[in-house]
Amino acid sequence: MRNLLKYVLLIFIFEYNYACAHAVLEFSEPARRAILYRAPEQVVLTFNEPVEIEFSKILLMNNEDKIIASSSNLKNIYDNNSIGMQIPKLTSGIYFIQFQVLSIDGHKVKGRYKFTIKDSN
Numbered sequence: 001m002r003n004l005l006k007y008v009l010l011i012f013i014f015e016y017n018y019a020c021a022h023a024v025l026e027f028s029e030p031a032r033r034a035i036l037y038r039a040p041e042q043v044v045l046t047f048n049e050p051v052e053i054e055f056s057k058i059l060l061m062n063n064e065d066k067i068i069a070s071s072s073n074l075k076n077i078y079d080n081n082s083i084g085m086q087i088p089k090l091t092s093g094i095y096f097i098q099f100q101v102l103s104i105d106g107h108k109v110k111g112r113y114k115f116t117i118k119d120s121n
């Protein structure tokens with residue numbers, strides 16, 4: 001019985017660590033819910049660990065869910081943890097960044113967030 005408990009506990013710890021190995025988004029440019037007075041020139045997502053860049057994708061959408069820019073040909077920007085793409089000049093409005101990346105542990109991580117560009121005058 002004691003051995004069985006130890007075994008179950010070991011499996012639990014293993015599974016827990018494994019499940020926690022996903023990449024987690026730590027910083028983004030533009031930031032989540034940012035209100036900007038100048039249009040950003042790029043989108044950069046920085047994770048807590050490197051992601052499989054060739055199996056990752058970023059989409060930029062407007063308020064009507066129309067795709068403004070998308071790339072599955074992403075580049076490492078600051079280091080191996082940050083992936084990004086250049087984007088066209090944006091006018092004022094509400095935009096969404098949607099991403100899907102492949103963690104090095106083989107699991108997909110998805111996310112979506114909003115930012116707003118306001119007129120600078």
Ligand SMILES: [Cu+2]
Binds near residue numbers: 107
């Ligand atoms: Cu995982």
